[in-house]
Amino acid sequence: MRLYDYGPSANCFKARLLLAQLEQPYERVPVDIFGGDTLTDDFAGKNPARSTPVLEIDDGRYLQESNAILWYLAEGTRYLPEDPFERAHVLKWLVLEQTDVMPGIGGLRFRLLTNRWRADEPEAVRRRELGLGALAMLDRHLRRRTFAVAERYTIADVSLYAYTHTAPEAGFDLAAFPSVGAWLARVEAQPRFVNDLEPYPANAERGAGSSTYG
Ligand SMILES: N[C@@H](CCC(=O)N[C@@H](CS)C(=O)NCC(=O)O)C(=O)O
Missing domain, CATH: 1.20.1050.10 (Glutathione S-transferase Yfyf (Class Pi); Chain A, domain 2)
Structure with missing residues (x-):
């Protein structure tokens, strides 16, 4: 499993937190949003909306949208009710x-x-x-x-x-x-809670980088 991930994004942090709590091993692939990584054709092939996070499951399929990723990962676990x-x-x-x-x-x-x-x-x-x-x-x-x-x-x-x-x-x-x-x-206070949300780097400042945000 791979997570295409931007450290300062709380949408990505959602996936990282649940993966940690599930003790699910995965490869973290850093996406530099303000370095232009989401503007490439390669990234659009993974997510036409050009946003992070994107989850790549082991058979090579991609899942976009943070909350859809949470739902997929939580299915069958204590983190998603059955009722x-x-x-x-x-x-x-x-x-x-x-x-x-x-x-x-x-x-x-x-x-x-x-x-x-x-x-x-x-x-x-x-x-x-x-x-x-x-x-x-x-x-x-x-x-x-x-x-x-x-x-x-x-x-x-x-x-x-x-x-x-x-x-x-x-x-x-x-x-x-x-x-x-x-x-x-x-x-x-939940078991295995981790907050690894990163601060925005210098290239996230207005006008400093190249992204869909300008
Ligand atoms: N609805 C999406 C929003 C994701 C989103 O806005 N991601 C931002 C980071 S927080 C992003 O990757 N933006 C890159 C871009 O638009 O180029 C989700 O929940 O996954």
Whole structure:
């Protein structure tokens, strides 16, 4: 198994975290997004959307999209429930992670940290509203729950954790969301938890590299 992977991407970190918790051996293939690696025809052959992560399974087939990768890896393990209703709830959170958490927290954080946006420009303000809404939704949900679904740690938590824990770097104050803070600590206490998310390198700065982000 191979993971085409960018160290500072929390979408990639989701896959790395679950692979570590599953104790699944794999080869990590670094993709330098801002060095132009996702712009090549070779990479488009692996993922037409030109994004990381991409999982290559042992028969040579490719799987794209972080949450689809989590689902595939977790199937048949304790990290994905068997009950159809609980599975549907896991799927619900994987969808909300992509529609609200990733753009509202992760996308904002990336553009602020790499000087693509100022915090007061309209698109940053819009994303901040989305992120605040996502944190409020999670906080309400976690007020009386241990984990996102079925009162146990699942890939819904892996996925939601990835960008939620970076919220302070996007300017959010997690003290306003105490249930989220307590849940982040519960995730971090899980067996074989590892946070290997890397900082953005110099070539990720606006104008410094060559990528789909300009
Ligand atoms: N929906 C995708 C988003 C993946 C994504 O945006 N990946 C970024 C890094 S966080 C990427 O590889 N971008 C490279 C590019 O667009 O050139 C997923 O969850 O896997």
